Amino acid sequence: MNSVVATKNVSKTYGKGEAAFSALENVSLSIAPGESVAVVGKSGSGKSTLMHILALLDKPTNGTVLVDNQDASSLNGRQLDVLRNKRYGFVFQQFFLNEKDTVLNNVILPLKIGRVGRKERLERGMKVLKAVELEEKATSRAGTLSGGQKQRVCIARALINNPGVIFADEPTGNLDSHTGKTVEDLLFRLNKEQGITLIIVTHDPDIAQRCKRQLHIIDGRLTNKGNI
Amino acid sequence: MKFIDLLHTASSSMLRSKARTILTIIAIFIGATTITLTNGIGTGIKSYLNKQIGNLGATNVLTIQLTNPSSSGPKSASSAPAPYNSNQRVAAISGGRNFEQQLLMSAKNINTIKANPGILSAVPARAISPDYIMGLSGKYQLSLAQQFGATSAQMLAGGGVNNNSSENQITIPGNYVSSLGYSSNQAIIGKTVTIGITSAEGIQSTVTTTVVGVQQIAVIGSASAYANTSLANQLYNIQSTGLPAATVNSYTTVAATFPSNFTPAQITSLENRLKTEGYTGQTVKDRENTVFTALNVIIIVFDMFGVIALLAASFGIVNTLLMSVQERTKEIGLMKALGMSPRRIFTLFSIEAVLIGFWGSALGVGFAALLGKVINTIGQNGFLKDFKGLSLLTFPITTIVAVIVGIMLIAFLAGTLPAIRASKKDPIEALRYE
Ligand SMILES: Nc1ncnc2c1ncn2[C@@H]1O[C@H](COP(=O)(O)OP(=O)(O)OP(=O)(O)O)[C@@H](O)[C@H]1O
Numbered sequence: 023m024n025s026v027v028a029t030k031n032v033s034k035t036y037g038k039g040e041a042a043f044s045a046l047e048n049v050s051l052s053i054a055p056g057e058s059v060a061v062v063g064k065s066g067s068g069k070s071t072l073m074h075i076l077a078l079l080d081k082p083t084n085g086t087v088l089v090d091n092q093d094a095s096s097l098n099g100r101q102l103d104v105l106r107n108k109r110y111g112f113v114f115q116q117f118f119l120n121e122k123d124t125v126l127n128n129v130i131l132p133l134k135i136g137r138v139g140r141k142e143r144l145e146r147g148m149k150v151l152k153a154v155e156l157e158e159k160a161t162s163r164a165g166t167l168s169g170g171q172k173q174r175v176c177i178a179r180a181l182i183n184n185p186g187v188i189f190a191d192e193p194t195g196n197l198d199s200h201t202g203k204t205v206e207d208l209l210f211r212l213n214k215e216q217g218i219t220l221i222i223v224t225h226d227p228d229i230a231q232r233c234k235r236q237l238h239i240i241d242g243r244l245t246n247k248g249n250i
Numbered sequence: 251m252k253f254i255d256l257l258h259t260a261s262s263s264m265l266r267s268k269a270r271t272i273l274t275i276i277a278i279f280i281g282a283t284t285i286t287l288t289n290g291i292g293t294g295i296k297s298y299l300n301k302q303i304g305n306l307g308a309t310n311v312l313t314i315q316l317t318n319p320s321s322s323g324p325k326s327a328s329s330a331p332a333p334y335n336s337n338q339r340v341a342a343i344s345g346g347r348n349f350e351q352q353l354l355m356s357a358k359n360i361n362t363i364k365a366n367p368g369i370l371s372a373v374p375a376r377a378i379s380p381d382y383i384m385g386l387s388g389k390y391q392l393s394l395a396q397q398f399g400a401t402s403a404q405m406l407a408g409g410g411v412n413n414n415s416s417e418n419q420i421t422i423p424g425n426y427v428s429s430l431g432y433s434s435n436q437a438i439i440g441k442t443v444t445i446g447i448t449s450a451e452g453i454q455s456t457v458t459t460t461v462v463g464v465q466q467i468a469v470i471g472s473a474s475a476y477a478n479t480s481l482a483n484q485l486y487n488i489q490s491t492g493l494p495a496a497t498v499n500s501y502t503t504v505a506a507t508f509p510s511n512f513t514p515a516q517i518t519s520l521e522n523r524l525k526t527e528g529y530t531g532q533t534v535k536d537r538e539n540t541v542f543t544a545l546n547v548i549i550i551v552f553d554m555f556g557v558i559a560l561l562a563a564s565f566g567i568v569n570t571l572l573m574s575v576q577e578r579t580k581e582i583g584l585m586k587a588l589g590m591s592p593r594r595i596f597t598l599f600s601i602e603a604v605l606i607g608f609w610g611s612a613l614g615v616g617f618a619a620l621l622g623k624v625i626n627t628i629g630q631n632g633f634l635k636d637f638k639g640l641s642l643l644t645f646p647i648t649t650i651v652a653v654i655v656g657i658m659l660i661a662f663l664a665g666t667l668p669a670i671r672a673s674k675k676d677p678i679e680a681l682r683y684e
Pocket residue numbers: 036037043045063064065066067068069070071072
C-alpha cells in the first residue's frame with residue numbers, strides 16, 4: 023500500500039539495564055498521502071517520541087521507519103537534511119521562534135538553510151505570511167506577537183517549502199480556545215486545499231475528531247490498528 | 251546556508267550579547283596592538299639602520315683578518331698559548347675588557363687574497379689618526395677613515411670621494427659644516443680644508459684636501475670623515491715616517507672590494523673560500539646582522555607579551571562561544587530540525603569566532619598604526635630630532651595582514667571546540683530543552 027510515512031514494529035527504549043524505560047513498544051502504522059491523523063493519549067504516553075521518530079528527528083531502538091515506502095535507515099545525512107528541509111514542516115508547542123528577529127526572517131529560515139536566493143526568499147516569505155494573514159507583521163520582531171500570531175508564524179515557516187507532510191506537536195496547547203480554533207482551521211484548510219498530510223499530536227478532542235483517523239497511545243502502545 | 255547568510259547570521263548572533271563580545275574583542279585588541287607596535291618598532295629601526303648602513307663603509311667591501319685558531323671565543327684566555335710559528339706574528343688588540351690576539355698580515359697575504367676570483371682590489375686598512383681638521387678658523391678633532399669602494403653613505407650635499415683621482419678628497423659629517431665656518435652644506439662643497447697630522451718622530455705637518463660631500467649624521471658607526479686613496483696615502487706616509495719597515499708593512503686588517511652587483515650567495519661563497527685559506531672576511535652587512543640579531547631578541551621578548559595577551563584572549567573566545575552554544579541550544583536544534591547539516595553549524599560558529607578575531611585584530615592593528623603615527627610625529631619634532639629620516643614605527647602592509655590573518659587563525663582554532671559541540675547537538679534534546 024502507498025504511504026508517505028510508515029513504521030514496522032518500532033520500539034524506543036530510553037536508558038539501559040535497570041533504568042531502561044520503554045517509551046514505545048511495537049508500533050506499526052502507515053499514513054497515506056493527504057491523510058489527517060491525530061495522535062492522542064495521556065501525558066507521558068509517548069506521543070512526542072512517536073512524532074519525532076516519524077519525522078526522522080530521532081531513531082527507533084528497534085524496527086524500521088519507511089519514507090515513501092523506502093527504509094529511512096538507508097538515507098544518508100544529506101538526504102535526511104534535504105528531506106527535513108523540503109518535504110517536512112514542523113509546528114511545535116513552544117513555537118521555537120527567534121524572538122529578536124523579524125517575523126519575515128523567522129519564516130524564511132528554512133529557505134536560508136536550503137540556499138534559496140534573497141529575492142525569492144522575500145517573495146515566498148510574503149506569500150506564506152499572507153496565507154496566515156500576518157503580512158502586515160512581516161517586519162515586526164517575533165517577540166512582540168501574541169501567542170496565536172506566533173503559532174501562525176510557525177505554521178507559515180512550516181509551509182514555506184510547500185511540504186508534503188506537516189508534523190504538529192500540540193499546536194494549540196499554548197493558545198486560548200478562540201485563537202486555538204483559528205490555528206486549527208488554518209491547518210485543516212491546508213490539508214483540504216493543498217492535500218498536505220497532517221500529523222497532529224493533541225489533547226484537544228475537537229481537533230482529534232476533525233482528523234480522518236485517530237491513533238490512541240497508552241503507555242507506548244497503539245490501541246487500535248495503525249492501518250486503515 | 252549560503253556563505254553570505256552564514257556570515258550574516260554569525261555577525262548578528264555575535265552582536266546579540268554585546269558586552270561579552272566586546273570584552274573578548276578588547277582582549278584580542280590588546281594582544282594585536284602589542285604585537286603590531288613591537289614589530290613596528292623593530293621594522294622602523296631596521297629599515298633606518300639599513301638606510302644608514304652606508305655610514306659603516308661601502309657595502310661591496312670585505313674586511314679581512316687572519317683567522318686565529320687560538321683566539322676563537324672567550325676561552326682563549328685560559329687555553330694554552332699557540333706554538334711559535336715563524337710565519338705568524340701577533341698584535342694585541344683591545345676588545346672591550348679583554349685583549350685579543352690578532353695575527354698580522356703582510357704583502358704576501360694581500361697577494362693570496364687578491365688571487366681569489368671576484369676580488370677586485372685588496373689594500374691594507376690602516377688606522378689614520380689625524381690631529382685636527384681646520385676650516386676657515388679653529389681646529390677640531392677628527393675621526394678619519396679611508397673610503398674603500400663606492401660611497402654608500404647618504405649625502406646631504408655633494409657626492410662621494412673619487413678613489414681614482416690624484417686630488418685629495420674628503421667627505422665630512424654634517425655636524426662639522428658650521429664649525430668649519432660655512433653657513434650651509436652646499437657652501438662647503440669644493441672648498442679646501444686643512445688636516446694636521448703628527449709623524450712617528452713627533453713632527454706635525456698639514457695636508458690640504460677638497461671637501462666633495464657632506465654625509466648625513468649616522469646613528470650607528472662613528473661620525474667619521476672619509477678620505478679618498480690619495481689623501482689616505484699621503485696622511486699615512488706622514489704618520490708612519492720614522493717607523494721600522496716591518497711595522498709599516500704589517501697589517502691587522504685588509505680591505506678587499508668585490509663587484510657591487512654580487513648576490514648574497516656569491517658573497518657567502520667568497521667568504522667561504524677565504525675561510526678555507528685561513529681568512530675571516532666580513533662585509534658591513536655581516537656586521538649589521540649581528541646588530542639585527544640582538545634587536546630581534548628584544549623584539550621577540552616584547553612579542554611574548556603580545557602572545558600572552560592573545561593566549562588569554564583565545565580562552566576568552568572559547569568561553570564566549572561555549573556560552574553562546576549553551577544559550578542557543580534551541581536555535582541550533584531548530585536549525586538542525588529544519589535541515590541544516592552539522593558541517594554548516596560548525597562553519598557558523600567558526601565564522602563567529604573568526605569574526606571576533608578579525609574585529610579585535612583589525613581594531614588593534616589600526617590603533618597601533620595610529621599610535622605609531624602620533625609617536626613618529628612627536629619623535630621627529632622632539633627626541634628623535636637628530637635622526638633625520640627615522641620613523642621609529644613602521645608598519646608594512648605585510649605585517650599588518652600577517653597579524654590580522656594570524657589572529658583570525660588563532661580565533662578559528664579557539665572556536666573549534668565550541669563549534670564541534672554545537673554541531674553535535676541533538677535536535678531532540680534541543681527541542682525538549684526548556
Ligand atoms: N531522553 C529521555 N530519556 C528518558 N526518558 C525519556 C526521554 N524522553 C522521553 N522520555 C520518557 O518517555 C516517555 C514518553 O515521553 P513523550 O515526550 O513522548 O510523552 P508525551 O506523550 O509527548 O507526553 P506529553 O503529552 O506530556 O507531551 C515519558 O515517560 C518520558 O519521561
